[in-house]
Each structure stands twice: as structure tokens, then as C-alpha cells.
Amino acid sequence: MTPEELRDAQQDIAVHGARKGDFVRLGDTDLVIRVENDDRETGNELQIGFGKNARDGMGMRSVRSSESCDVVITNVLVIDALLGIRVTSIGIRNGRISAIGRAGNPDTMNNIDVVVGSGSVIIPGEGLIATAGGIDTHVHAMTPRVCDSALSSGVTTVIAQEFGSFWGVGISSSWALQQGHNMFAHWPLNVGILGRAAGSTRDPLLEGLEGGVCGFKIHEDTGAHPRTLDTTLTFADEYDVAIALHTDGLNEMSSVADTLNVIGDRAVHAYHVEGCGGGHAPDVLTMAGRDNILASSTNPTLAYGINAADEHVAMIISAHGMNPELPSDVEIAHRRVRQATMAAENRLHDMGVIPVTSSDALGMGRADDTWRKTFAMASMFADHSILDGSVAPDEIAVSNERVLRHVAKITINPALVHGLSHEVGAIKVGLLADIVLWPYASFASKPNMVIKGGLPAYGVVGDPGATVSNAQPLVIGPQFGAYGASAQELGVHFSNGLSQVVVAGRRSVPVQNTRTVRGSDMVRHGILGEVQVDPTGHTVTFNDQIVSSDAITHSPLTRTFLI
């Protein structure tokens, strides 16, 4: 391009954002995507503002929202595991996505998919990336502020195991659960609570269902015995709820092979499958790659870094009620920390073997770090030539598939694993409009706006007394959707078919299809095979090939953006 054409292009990008064929670098990572599609018609892009075309009769049709939409996010670069990478507009009606495609007034513009009414709320998306809201399936809600932390990072659905600074690891008291659901209704957040599957009999499990849990947690700290495992899985099959499993790290009653034997071909969500977060040492990672085992990672081991191992011993002792003065506690904590399985876990993510990432917030993970860590990990395996200038721009190795795979890990796949995909997990017509808007420059690190059920619930807000809304100090904080009765109404309580719980102002939705979901259903994953860990924990193979990765010294999305 000539200098003049280049200037025009920069101006066009500043106004309209990326167009089809453009390359976009995500944040400060090495991930470069290429825009696959653009639903806009050149010259008919809908634009808001002074002298723009989103005006009555021009780009907006004078009809009620029932014939147009309540809210429209215009001209945004969608990165969605199902929809792909495309510039489009998203129409929202009654809190759900009602249409996706070209936005405007069909009376004056060609082939309009999203009819914009004269009264529609417009959220301009130029220069922003839209993803589905993050789904964090592993949250220890030890402090209420964990909900703020999650929302501020682009997480809109949380599967929690507590609601207070107490020993929970799943709650099955129906009285306590009713209180818990009431408490969570304070935030514009979808919340499901896991019951504690620590009983060898069905009665405590039934009580949990009556109390409105969305699944159960089996944890070695409350008993991950073969009997508990079998009772809970049989029960789950009857009532269609998900089972999250933290296996027996001591190998006290069973080794990993025995656990797999008890599970049989029943679906299980294997939490922190690498093992540092807990589970059969040193070989719990061998659970990954099987069709009925839906494996996930927690975020401290992701983007495997040079300090990963060093932070973990103290973390384990602190999170699991252990005593650093007790040599036997220190010794078993050390057994859980293995660099080789961490290095392998990251590679298995890139290969599409491990389909889900989560936080393990306040229980060995960070509530607001899952998007960041997931994409820092994706960047580890990207072509690094973009930054050193060693290749011409048109030879840039495009990371579209890798990026879509990593988006799937924190959106659609956890939704499928926990039976939430009829409500959340993708930018798809019919689903809740839980959408995160990210600047290109800080994608996956700091969102610009978190839209919950169609309205801004969290996001960048500034000096409230200023003339403009973006005056410093900008903070990521509550938006109007986080206040009043709307906070209750915009979120959903994920529940089950036997629940007796009523949460004032909030819809309860049973989870679905948790028992039939398989690893091969995992979007942009589904790579099955045999993971083996040698008895020392020093070597990991997948289908007999060694899998590993190099620890990174600098994590993208982090130093540039965090004070």
C-alpha cells in the first residue's frame, strides 16, 4: 500500500474496526487471527453518533422492540467456538440473543438480519472483540468478593462449592443451600452450587437435590472412596446432574486404575487433571484423553511458568487444612507438585486432549485469571515470528483454530460438561445474552464490558463527576446491571429436576444432558488417546509419544496490564 492508502486504512480501522481478511493480534500475545467473515455491507455499516446513520428511518426502523430488538451490539469482532471469527452484530430481546448478522433497517439496507428499532439500545462494538461470557466450573466461594472478581474478568457463570469462609467442598444441607442461592442472587451472575458427595448412601445426595444443587463434588478431603464414587455416579445417572471429581491423592483406598474401573463408562468431570490441585499422585493425568472423562485444568499451572512449581507447595498446605510444621503434611504436599505433568498438561491443551479450563478460585486458583491464563497458554504454542519480524506479514501463521480451541475451553465446553448449554456457552440465537466485550489490545486480560442477560453488568467505569464517562481513574467495576432487582433477574440459578428451592426474583433452570456428554463432544477438542505417566512422575506420553512444553519466563496478558 502507498503511504496514502495506509493512512486511509488506519482511519478505516479506527472507525470500523477490523474487516474481513484483516489480521488482528490478540493483546500482547503472539496469537494473530485473521477475520474469516464480515456480515456488514460496505457503505451500509450501521454507525451511532453525531451525523451517523443509526437514526430514525435511516438505519433504524420505527417499530417496537418486539419487531426489532431491545439491545444490539453492532459491528463487533466475534470470536466464538461455534460461530468462528467474524465481524457481525448481535441482536438481543428479553435477555436472549435474538438474531446475529447484519444490523440495520431492512427498509433502506440490503439483507438485514438484525432489525434495529428506533428505540433499540445500541452498544457499538467497533474495535472490540465479543466472546460468550466465561464459565468457571470450579469456584470456592470463600468470600462474596469472589463474585466481583469473576465478573470483572469476564466470567458470567460460576459453579460454586461454598458461600462463606467455611469448609464446604460441596454443600448438601437444603437449609444452607436455600440461603446460599438467596445470597448469590445479589450478583448478575449465573450460579450453580455443587452438593457434597461425601455420603456412601443416597439420602444426603437427595437432600442436596431438594436444595437445588446443579451437581455434586466428590473430593478426597471429604471422601473420594470407591463406594462414594459409585453411589454418587449411580445417583447422578438417575437424576441428570454433573459430577466433579477430585480423586484420592494418597492412593489410600484405590489407585487411578481402580478409580477408572469404578467409573466405568459413566461421565465424570475430572477437576485439575494435572494433579497439582489434588488427585492420584503422580498419575491422575492418565484420566485425560478418555471419552467419558471430561478433564479440566485449574489456572495456576496454565501457561506453565518457571515459578509454577515453587508457588504450589505452600498453596497446597494453605488450601487444604494442612500444617507446615508437620513434616508428613509437607511431604505429601511435595508429592503433588511435578513439573513434568504441568509441562505435559499445557501441551495436551494445545493438542485438544484437555477440553476445559477453570480457576479453582480461593482453593488453589485465581477467580479473575482464567481467561488470561488460558490465552497466555495458547500463546505459548503460537508462531512467535510476528514479533521478531522474521516473516512477511502475509506469511504470518494464523492462529484462528488455536484461538477458537482455547475460547471453547472457557465457554462452550464447560457448558456442555455441566449441562448448561441450553442457556449459556456460545454466541448463539436463543441463548442468554451473556457477552464479554474486550478491546483488541487487552483481549482476555481486561474486558471493556461484561454484558449479563443483555445489559451491562460490569465493566470499565470512571470518575463519576466528570463530563465524560471515560475519565480516569478507570476501574473495572459494577455497572447498572449489578444493582436493584435486575441483578437477581439477569442471573440464573442452575438447578436440577427435583429442586424445591425458590429464589426470589431469579429463574431456576435444571441442568440437562450431563450424563450423556462425552469427550468426543467437546467443541474443537475431542482428541482421545492414552495418556501415561511413569511411576516417578517424570515422563508423560500420549499414545506413546512424549508430551511436554518449555516453562515460559514471561507471561503475556499480565505484566503489561496488571499494576
Next chain:
Amino acid sequence: MELTPSEQDRLLIFTAAQLAQSRRARGVKLNAPEATALIAHAVIEAARDGASHAQALVAGQTAVTETELLPGVGSLLTGIAVEGVFDDGRRLVVVDFASTDTNIPGEVIRLEVAPQVSTAKTIDIIVRNESTIGISVTTHMHFFEVNPRLKFDRAAAYGMRLHIPAGEHVDFPPGQDVSVELEAIGGNRVLIGFAGLVDGPLDAPGAKEQALAKAREWGYLDGGQS
């Protein structure tokens, strides 16, 4: 002190700027929030020292230097809005740091020229502003129904709009002839509202004649054959 919410926010800037300042003093390269805090702080303190708006802007622009920043940070320091308390009251200052860093987070790379207007067929018409003030017309305005004081071939402009990138406009200075390109309005070609000359389907039988008659009746200047 009776601090307002807005004043309390100043303290957040101050705290972040102090932290950034101490890090800079140790030789640590600054990241985006650190550099932003120093820029906002510099504007606020310049205002407090009695600087003019222009002087405070310069204070913000020069609060950090490229060599003090981590790679990739310079391009993030744009559109930093901050309100200082100047001698004549509170004023908004928006600072853009002039970065030369080629490491640009979120960079969009375009290899080929992308068209910005449609490929529709166009016509040229000459428009004269017969009024004493400037008139501007935007892309999706039905050109037939623009300000009555613009004189041009109204019939030729029926069902047409300006052929320019969406969201831009053309200025018609008083007493001047301006040549513009028009393209046909797309979609169902139904115009509701505007100045009320059509208020229905453009291509319905008799619609154009009716609209022209109305325009004449309402005093719209028309440079076309009548």
C-alpha cells in the same frame, strides 16, 4: 475534607502514580496502568499549580518517555481522559502519548486496500446552497428530502443517498455549487419519516409524482426540469 466521590477518585490516581513513581525511580520499566497513572497525575498537578489547559496537556504528554516504558505499552497510552481542577474550574484534558514503539498489542494488520463505499451505480448532481448558513448532509439521508434551501434536481435525487463511506458527510457552504455522487437507497426502499415527503414505499405507483408535488407545495428549491 468532605470529599465527594469524584475527589476520592483523585486519591486513587495519586496512589497509583506514587507507586508508579517509586517503581520508575528504581529503574523499573512502566506498564500500562503505571504509565497511565503518571500521565493523569501530571495533568492534575499541573492544573493545581495554576497551569493553563494547554500547559497541563503538555505536562501529561511528557509525563513519561518511551524509554521508561515496557515494550508494547506506548500504543496503549491514547485517549487518557482526566479532569483537573484548574483556576477557572474543573476541566477535561485528553492526553495521547506519541509512541514510536512498533510492538503494538491488538494491532490490526491490513495488507490490501479495503473498499469503503458500495459498488452501486451512481449519478452526479450539482447542488447549490441558497441559504446563508452551511448545510451538511450525511450518508443515509434521503437526498430528495434534504434542506429545502439546497437547490438541485430533486427528481433525480428521488430514492437516492450520498455515495460516501457510511457515517461521513458532505458540506454545502452557503452560495456555492458542490458536485456529489448519489446511489440508490437499498433494502425494501421504504422511507418512513424524514421530512415527510414520501413516508412510504419509494417505488409505489405515483409515489414519486406525489412527493415531487408535495416538495413544490412546501417550497423545496428544485434545480431540475419542472
